Amino acid sequence: MIWDWAFAFEILPVLASAAIVSIEATLIGFALAASLGLVLAVVRIAVPWTGWTISVLVELIRSTPLLIQIFFLYFVFPKFGVVLDAFTAGVLAIGIHYAAYCSEVYRAGFDNIHRGQWEASVALNLSAWTTFRDIIIPQAIPPIVPALGNYLVALFKETPLLSAIAVLELMQTAKIIGSETFRYTEPMTLVGLFFLAMSLVSAALIRSLEGLLNRRTMR
Amino acid sequence: MGIRTLVAMLVTALVVIGALATQESYKVFMPGLLQGAVLTIEIAILGSLLAIVMGVLAALARMYGPAPLRWLATVYVEIFRGTSALVQLFWLFFVLPQFGVTLNAFLVAVLALGLNVGAYGSEVVRGAIQSVPRGQWEACTALNMSRPQMLRRIILPQAFVAMIPPWGNLFIELLKSTALVSLITLSDLAFKAQQMNQNTFKTIPIFTLVLLMYLAMSLVVTIGMRLLERRASLGLARGKAA
Numbered sequence: 001m002i003w004d005w006a007f008a009f010e011i012l013p014v015l016a017s018a019a020i021v022s023i024e025a026t027l028i029g030f031a032l033a034a035s036l037g038l039v040l041a042v043v044r045i046a047v048p049w050t051g052w053t054i055s056v057l058v059e060l061i062r063s064t065p066l067l068i069q070i071f072f073l074y075f076v077f078p079k080f081g082v083v084l085d086a087f088t089a090g091v092l093a094i095g096i097h098y099a100a101y102c103s104e105v106y107r108a109g110f111d112n113i114h115r116g117q118w119e120a121s122v123a124l125n126l127s128a129w130t131t132f133r134d135i136i137i138p139q140a141i142p143p144i145v146p147a148l149g150n151y152l153v154a155l156f157k158e159t160p161l162l163s164a165i166a167v168l169e170l171m172q173t174a175k176i177i178g179s180e181t182f183r184y185t186e187p188m189t190l191v192g193l194f195f196l197a198m199s200l201v202s203a204a205l206i207r208s209l210e211g212l213l214n215r216r217t218m219r
Numbered sequence: 220m221g222i223r224t225l226v227a228m229l230v231t232a233l234v235v236i237g238a239l240a241t242q243e244s245y246k247v248f249m250p251g252l253l254q255g256a257v258l259t260i261e262i263a264i265l266g267s268l269l270a271i272v273m274g275v276l277a278a279l280a281r282m283y284g285p286a287p288l289r290w291l292a293t294v295y296v297e298i299f300r301g302t303s304a305l306v307q308l309f310w311l312f313f314v315l316p317q318f319g320v321t322l323n324a325f326l327v328a329v330l331a332l333g334l335n336v337g338a339y340g341s342e343v344v345r346g347a348i349q350s351v352p353r354g355q356w357e358a359c360t361a362l363n364m365s366r367p368q369m370l371r372r373i374i375l376p377q378a379f380v381a382m383i384p385p386w387g388n389l390f391i392e393l394l395k396s397t398a399l400v401s402l403i404t405l406s407d408l409a410f411k412a413q414q415m416n417q418n419t420f421k422t423i424p425i426f427t428l429v430l431l432m433y434l435a436m437s438l439v440v441t442i443g444m445r446l447l448e449r450r451a452s453l454g455l456a457r458g459k460a461a
Contacts, residue, residue, distance in 0.1 A: 191306055
């Protein structure tokens with residue numbers, strides 16, 4: 001028989017606990033990407049001479065495969081005396097990779113702020129810090145939340161790459177089950193269905209969030 | 220980023236690769252890595268071609284196909300966009316043989332990456348077709364053109380220009396995804412890097428070269444698509460003026 005329900009139910013708890021690792025990696029990775037991306041975008045505006053350097057850096061990160069970047073952090077850092085365990089190295093690589101994408105999203109958000117807002121802040125003698133915190137960021141962030149959400153989903157779908165450095169997440173667990181039992185159909189299909197379900201749910205969430213934000217900003 | 224900066228980056232990357240390749244500690248890895256790079260390029264090109272075909276077919280099926288075809292295309296797009304590329308690659312590689320279909324790893328790689336990017340591409344094609352102004356459609360109807368005729372002669376040539384930049388991004392994504400095929404035993408660039416790293420532990424030279432090679436390949440794609448965009452939109456502007 002091609003599909004064995006009993007076997008599928010047997011491995012479900014194991015996969016479920018591995019899914020938690022995948023979700024953890026996603027959340028930590030995205031927190032890193034969102035904050036580092038914001039820092040990159042803000043530094044670019046606050047310190048103009050860094051603009052070129054940051055562009056090149058972003059282009060470098062976006063032009064090379066995430067898998068190689070994960071290997072790089074995992075294998076090359078120990079040569080400099082920084083030994084990271086697989087989960088940390090993997091999440092760090094994912095976070096930095098997506099920070100490059102997020103910084104471009106933030107940049108688009110900042111570019112959409114009307115010039116007058118900056119000028120008014122200068123006229124009111126607000127410090128750069130206050131301008132960013134109280135004037136620019138509250139206006140720039142809501143419109144880009146859906147774009148950031150899309151990257152959250154994309155990042156989630158990249159977490160199986162962590163299996164390449166043997167992090168016990170969903171994909172790696174499915175592979176181990178497969179190699180122990182010689183049955184790949186059930187674990188691989190369940191992993192696929194899990195990703196499909198999560199992506200569809202998050203896509204629906206992002207769409208409703210988008211509607212909500214549009215209503216709030218279109219006063 | 221401007222095309223000049225991109226070209227400058229490409230030249231720099233190539234010069235750095237060339238300079239490193241003259242050094243003894245880097246030189247030994249070059250033949251193996253270049254061999255891997257050739258396979259990477261082959262998979263990327265074949266995958267891109269499949270992606271274009273699937274993207275156009277799925278988009279047309281979703282927009283103009285009869286209901287069953289429309290559902291089929293929607294299911295295809297949702298499945299391949301909703302699960303990750305690595306899952307698809309492993310599914311085709313490990314699970315398909317259990318249904319009696321055994322494909323070699325190269326074919327699996329091209330299929331998985333092509334189908335994956337094709338699903339994203341179908342949305343690009345759909346968006347680009349819908350971005351052609353309504354008046355163009357109405358004019359076609361007024362001229363009594365058949366649907367294939369208006370798509371082929373009026374709509375698609377205009378939609379083509381709007382498609383170029385997003386397809387460029389997708390080709391880059393595909394090129395980067397080829398690194399995943401190293402996990403299904405194909406000896407592409409990423410696989411060679413891993414293998415040499417395990418044999419020699421010369422981690423820094425190997426991964427530096429590999430990153431630079433991927434960078435150079437991505438830049439070639441980016442620059443190529445920019446030039447194509449420039450040419451295609453030139454043609455459109457001329458058409459408009461006349």
